[in-house]
């Protein structure tokens with residue numbers, strides 16, 4: 315499998331270059347040159363498989379030129395080492411819980427797979443690898459955790475000052491060792507811009523290897539297709555809804571949704587996708603009007619989705635050859651306010667005894683809105699992307715009760731933070747990076 319740039323389909327690179335460079339020098343994003351179509355037999359194997367077994371079948375063709383099946387198996391056994399259960403909310407809806415990994419958010423899937431893949435890909439290389447990442451909260455903790463203490467790799471994590479939760483900050487800043495957190499006085503979009511600048515910076519890249527671990531890295535995206543297969547067949551086991559299963563994806567940079575679209579193109583019979591956002595709704599707006607217009611992001615309660623210029627939109631355009639009708643035939647978008655998000659958290663707790671986090675609440679809102687007019691015909695799976703305790707201030711405020719924090723999260727609360735404060739000034743940050751890179 316080769317990977318092309320969304321800006322130049324003639325440019326083809328192998329997996330190692332696509333993953334280690336993060337993004338092509340023309341500023342596009344890497345995409346697989348074709349999307350493997352799974353056979354009936356492979357789909358039956360997936361239906362009966364464990365999560366790591368599903369992962370091997372789904373990911374094999376994407377990596378087979380660079381890794382043996384045994385190496386892939388080793389990676390996915392270690393990356394998918396937590397369950398992804400489907401929980402029914404009512405007779406025609408369920409949530410797929412993606413938050414059972416070490417940092418309690420779905421980004422653990424991509425981060426764990428990518429770190430292990432990168433470490434395999436550089437096994438025989440002499441020089442080290444630097445990773446730079448912008449985060450609005452969850453990416454940072456997942457990446458920090460995924461790469462922690464991996465030899466030969468140093469990680470720089472940029473997060474917007476004052477815009478991530480206390481717990482998210484603790485998770486990113488208390489590890490130490492090869493993880494260097496930078497607190498930037500700016501927005502998430504500013505952090506993302508710095509990352510793009512650094513990756514395209516000739517001076518920084520001339521002496522050292524620098525790459526990213528944002529959802530723009532294809533190594534983060536591909537493993538996320540795996541849980542769509544798992545969720546689909548689990549939904550099928552609960553109900554007789556073949557041909558009728560839809561997925562709703564709470565979205566920010568749209569990597570998660572993109573992975574679902576790939577799963578469908580691989581042969582998974584998902585009937586429709588719903589893109590759910592908070593008021594940062596440039597994609598729902600595009601799906602409604604046909605016009606894509608990036609804007610400055612606005613802060614909301616579902617802050618991991620506060621993105622004004624979603625990077626993976628380019629991949630969605632690529633998947634549908636830029637054809638608006640083709641895109642809207644498969645994806646419907648909805649956006650919701652913080653007030654609606656809070657109401658949904660309390661309604662779902664009352665009616666279904668299920669506690670959502672703010673991102674999952676946006677997802678369920680969208681799923682219910684879509685299904686309201688289509689009663690009795692569909693089965694909806696909404697992705698629950700984070701554990702409610704990751705957003706404890708918001709959730710406790712809404713339900714008026716204490717939310718218990720899983721041990722793996724509370725463990726880091728008493729540790730010391732190591733972040734370095736920096737202005738939103740690329741020249742200064744570049745100087746710092748230049749000094750610290752390995």
Ligand SMILES: *Cc1c(COP(=O)(O)O)cnc(C)c1O
Pocket residue numbers: 419420421452453529564565566567568569570571618619673699700
């Ligand atoms: C990152 C994140 C999202 C958004 O995912 P994208 O792939 O960027 O669309 C949603 N919910 C949570 C909890 C997240 O951390």
